[in-house]
Amino acid sequence: MATISTGLVSEGRKMDLLRFATAGSVDDGKSTLIGRLLLDSKAIFEDQLEAVERTSEAKGHDYTDLSLLTDGLRSEREQGITIDVAYRYFATPKRKFIIADTPGHVQYTRNMVTGASTADLGLVLVDARNGLTEQSRRHAVLLSLLRVPHLVLAINKMDLVDFSQEVYDRISAEFTQFATKLNVPDLEIIPISALQGDNVVERSTNMAWYSGPTLMHHLENVHVASDRDLVDVRFPVQYVIRPKSDDHHDYRGYAGQVAGGVLKPGDEVVVLPSGMTSRIAGIDLFDREVTEAFPPMSVTVRLEDDVDVSRGDMIARVNNAPTPSQDIDAMVCWMTTTPLRPRQKLAIKHTTRSARALVKDVQYRLDVNTLHRDNGTKELGLNEIGRVQLRTTVPLLVDAYSKNRTTGSFVLIDEATGVTVGAGMINSAS
Template sequence: MTSTVEAPARMDLLRFATAGSVDDGKSTLIGRLLYDTKSLFTDQLAAVEAVSAARGDEYTNLALLTDGLRAEREQGITIDVAYRYFATPRRKFIIGDTPGHIQYTRNMVTGASTADLALILVDARKGLVEQSRRHAFLCSLLRVPHLVLCVNKMDLVDYSQEVYNKIADEFTSFAAKLDAPDLTVIPISALVGDNIASRSDNMPWYEGPSLLHHLEHVHIASDRNLVDVRFPVQYVIRPQSSHVTDYRGYAGQVASGVLKPGDEVLVLPSGMTSRISAIDTADGPIDEAFPPMSVTVRLEDEIDISRGDMICRPQNAPTVTQDLDAMICWMDESAPLRVGGKYSIKHTTRSVRAIVKGLQYRLDINSLHRDETATELGLNEIGRVRFRTTQPLLVDEYRRNRTTGGFIVIDETTNRTVAAGMIV
């Protein structure tokens, strides 16, 4: 379903987040992917080789490619999630490298919230640890459609099939309790390059794909919601020049569904209906728009529409509500979330003020136990919270639509983002 304008330049993009405990080899894995896909500049590689030699390493330490950023993080610069880009002839990739420490749960939430796929690394010598379960749970909470468990450092356990099977079985049974629709387990060695870009001869017992092959071929087109039309208006375009007087367009990013000229649409919250007369892009008009395209929609009728309004279908509209029931990940270290707290909520292109009406329970990520006696949520804690907003929001369940089902909570005094929420 590509439009005539988009077709030639359009290349599939896969966003994935890496997660794992400290020293599980995330930096080495990312370095290896960049190296094996020839996504490095020669001077980058030369610098890494020089540092490796100076440190007396017997190999080129590819982890150094991302450790430059780690040093920046330790100096207190907020590159909480480091993003890396690479491409193969089949696909473009964006990697969100999220820190492994337990105190960085919020960074993991940031990196995974937009990901199509999550890579969870496990050290073959240690097996599953608390962090592995925590990361898997967060990925299922954030509705990351595809999970890949990479059993790393297989070279340090003599490529043992028995070790691999034990970890794979344990993780699969834990994932069964979660909402993990697509799980793949791959034994790798990021340091040596086993099963990264190509199949390894050291593990003839493994019959699945290499990691890169899986990343290139995992099917993500059907993850996009093409049923529910949701177009949050970000900006109203009215040219200021005197010779263009009748142009009025509504710019934004398609959250879900497919928009075409001629379609009947409903504008919320006003409830007015119209038809789409044209859809414009920077490259000219197109025949259809779908997520995650940024477009300008023009309507046949003059309707009063402003930023924060939503264009949808008359028979398929989001819920208009002032009561939000949501799972919250609390991200503020200075103060906990308490009932009665007042905040600002940013949902799609709309911002409203809100008060915390209730905390139903706090969730223990490791045991999935619900503590219904909890009175507050501290840093990195997750719980089910009810908000009441000053103005109605146009929402869907997060499980149905990650864009219209997700929001952030902002402390109005400091203007800091204090939580991420997923509407239940």
């Protein structure tokens, strides 16, 4: 029986993790591609594969419908589309992966934003027969807005265009020209057939004219460690640990996930917003002490001095700390049917700190197809993105999203229902 890899290299060294999100129009083959990756990397159990083969046969298919491995919701299977964000996990001997299979329909753009917000790489699929569509461009723009550092354009269904190099060259040139308008630091364009497996894990013999990497080779080798901010120390405190046992009566640690920089014992730090300074006495990781911590490690930090630290505070370097701010300028993706309007009051969640926020102004709505700014509107509807000015009740410890995707992002919550209604990317704060 095929089993999922343990995620450890033979020498015992833990592998790094790649988060990537799939995007593209409906029926471009995202779910089938993920099924192919899971199958060919042997991350599927035999009984799962047998169930998919039986379902495919019952539907009258003369092939194994690999999309059934990811389209788990009943409504998705009935309609043949992906609605929710489906997360899948697998590993190869080189790397561990978390895949966010995001929806293709325009009305589920908010789900696509959710799935891509934490991704290291965005994988946009296009149907080789149709070329670039409005939704393909929309998702590329969203991935750019979300500052996803690596982008792959997978030209799928090459088997349906006779593996034509001319088709590949035409779509490749069109997308490359479109990408010049976007913030895309790294772009790779790969011709594939998710159904047959060409250039997914194994190199295709049908496309000898293509000399680039297979999709799996690129996913295994794309360099993501340098994408994280290792200069600006940001450690939002999530929980204060004070064990009550006799063995640890004097233990006081601050647990959280490192959002930026490298923390080491002996470093001088400042606790915000109080401004109290101390030095790091030690860093604990589960059952052992470590010599350093960096993103995205979850650790417990101990300080030499008994300073007042609580949930929502942030530990940073003394001469490199975020400025507390109550006035936030951000791009907001609105996720509910009730429009976002000026004077609206919402709850805001930023890292581990919560507050209330007032919408001061909606400056413009962004057309994610053309990047045109509609200055005539003063509200945002469902799935729309625009530039918004907020005023918070307490100062937030923020960075620009372009600098740090963790401390530069937030969510907006309806206070009455507790439902998340918006996601924001901070442009600046004052």
